[in-house]
Amino acid sequence: MVFSGLAEKLQETFRRLKGKGRLTEADVDEAMKEVKRALLGADVNFQVVKKFVQRVKERAIGQDILDSLTPGQQVIKIVRDELAALMGGTQSKINVSPKPPTLVMLVGLHGAGKTTSAAKLANTLRKTGRRPLLVAGDVYRPAAIKQLQVLGQQLDVPVFSMGDRQSPVDIARAAVEHAVGTGRDLVIIDTAGRLQIDQEMMDELAAIKAAVHPHEILLVVDAMTGQVAVNVAEAFNSRLGLDGVILTKLDGDARGGAALSMKAVTGCPVKFAGVGEKLDALEPFHPDRMADRILGMGDVLTLIEKAQASFDADQVAKLNQKIKNVEFTLDDFLEQLQEVRKLGPIQQIIGMIPGLGSMKKMKELGDIDDKELVYVEAIIKSMTPWERNRPHEINGSRRRRIARGSGTSVQQVNSVLKQFEQTKKMMRQFSEMGKSMKKGGRVP
Numbered sequence: 001m002v003f004s005g006l007a008e009k010l011q012e013t014f015r016r017l018k019g020k021g022r023l024t025e026a027d028v029d030e031a032m033k034e035v036k037r038a039l040l041g042a043d044v045n046f047q048v049v050k051k052f053v054q055r056v057k058e059r060a061i062g063q064d065i066l067d068s069l070t071p072g073q074q075v076i077k078i079v080r081d082e083l084a085a086l087m088g089g090t091q092s093k094i095n096v097s098p099k100p101p102t103l104v105m106l107v108g109l110h111g112a113g114k115t116t117s118a119a120k121l122a123n124t125l126r127k128t129g130r131r132p133l134l135v136a137g138d139v140y141r142p143a144a145i146k147q148l149q150v151l152g153q154q155l156d157v158p159v160f161s162m163g164d165r166q167s168p169v170d171i172a173r174a175a176v177e178h179a180v181g182t183g184r185d186l187v188i189i190d191t192a193g194r195l196q197i198d199q200e201m202m203d204e205l206a207a208i209k210a211a212v213h214p215h216e217i218l219l220v221v222d223a224m225t226g227q228v229a230v231n232v233a234e235a236f237n238s239r240l241g242l243d244g245v246i247l248t249k250l251d252g253d254a255r256g257g258a259a260l261s262m263k264a265v266t267g268c269p270v271k272f273a274g275v276g277e278k279l280d281a282l283e284p285f286h287p288d289r290m291a292d293r294i295l296g297m298g299d300v301l302t303l304i305e306k307a308q309a310s311f312d313a314d315q316v317a318k319l320n321q322k323i324k325n326v327e328f329t330l331d332d333f334l335e336q337l338q339e340v341r342k343l344g345p346i347q348q349i350i351g352m353i354p355g356l357g358s359m360k361k362m363k364e365l366g367d368i369d370d371k372e373l374v375y376v377e378a379i380i381k382s383m384t385p386w387e388r389n390r391p392h393e394i395n396g397s398r399r400r401r402i403a404r405g406s407g408t409s410v411q412q413v414n415s416v417l418k419q420f421e422q423t424k425k426m427m428r429q430f431s432e433m434g435k436s437m438k439k440g441g442r443v444p
């Protein structure tokens with residue numbers, strides 16, 4: 001999970017800080033040293049880290065925070081706010097033209113995830129009511145044109161192509177005309193990449209820009225390359241003027257340095273994050289929610305949005321009722337595991353649940369992967385209906401029988417039952433949280 005290393009270190013630092021009744025300047029200094037180390041360890045730009053820590057320190061010591069009743073909490077709040085500000089404060093949306101179509105041009109190096117992101121973006125924005133047209137502008141790689149056509153077909157989004165014999169500038173112009181003629185209000189242009197930044201590529205992109213005047217130029221960069229991604233963004237920005245960044249492969253980047261430094265170093269906000277290879281694995285980037293995730297406060301809003309998009313209302317209502325009546329059984333557990341998987345990899349989901357972001361808990365709970373799900377299913381199916389409704393009454397001899405029946409070990413059976421109990425507890429917390437949210441209370 002992105003930020004997992006940073007999250008673990010910061011949460012550990014702040015747990016100690018919260019544990020102290022009163023704070024001195026020396027305590028804050030010590031904590032900030034740890035924050036600095038953690039940020040540098042996450043591959044955040046050195047200058048950015050220095051300024052960040054200085055700002056937090058000034059705010060923490062300058063105000064009456066140390067004399068307040070909850071100094072630890074308040075220092076954490078300052079760090080949270082500053083982390084969010086570092087990443088751009090609130091969500092930056094793409095520029096939409098008042099007169100359709102809106103033109104979005106994607107640029108970036110080869111392999112960054114440009115073509116995939118073009119399709120993901122079409123998919124995401126289509127859900128908000130847009131009618132996208134994908135444009136195959138990478139004429140140097142016939143495979144890229146084919147790739148975009150295949151992705152477009154999967155999504156049922158039209159792809160405009162003129163093969164690989166026309167200039168990208170002519171293609172872009174013709175695509176805009178085509179969009180106007182066919183009532184498409186969003187044109188997403190995939191452009192050619194190179195292995196590294198070169199003059200020819202930049203000239204060509206500048207020529208496309210001059211010809212069609214895109215409303216939004218988005219750079220697609222690979223988060224796993226860390227500070228290199230930030231340098232690439234600086235180079236593109238100075239030549240082309242970027243409106244924002246799509247940070248891909250955030251699912252594979254445990255450190256998160258690019259996400260944390262991008263805005264501060266280049267001035268370009270991250271607008272979307274790629275979190276997987278599938279076409280629905282693109283999230284609008286919310287700096288404030290990211291900051292919450294890093295500090296283990298969860299990200300209930302994103303989780304709810306994902307759940308709303310994936311589950312039907314009946315299912316949610318049925319489940320809510322069961323949780324309320326504490327009827328949640330092992331059958332429901334299995335069904336839930338399968339459902340939750342639709343939201344994305346379990347490790348990503350857990351990071352969004354308040355209080356579960358910390359690594360220790362994640363290790364206990366998050367060890368459910370695809371393969372393990374097969375065992376979980378086998379174990380639950382080897383239980384009698386009576387057992388499935390009364391998991392707490394499954395004694396040693398029953399556990400041995402279930403293990404034999406499912407071809408697993410007693411330890412695995414124990415682990416499934418433990419995970420079930422933890423999920424049940426978590427669901428109860430969720431239901432409490434839902435109630436307090438409805439009352440307008442704060443999420444704990």
Ligand code: GDP
Nearest residue numbers: 110111112113114115116248249274275276277
């Ligand atoms: P392009 O050369 O920039 O057009 O790159 P592609 O779109 O062909 O992507 C290169 C590889 O990165 C492909 O295997 C994609 O599936 C993969 N990829 C793109 N975005 C993501 C992402 O957010 N997460 C992960 N895990 N893989 C990604």
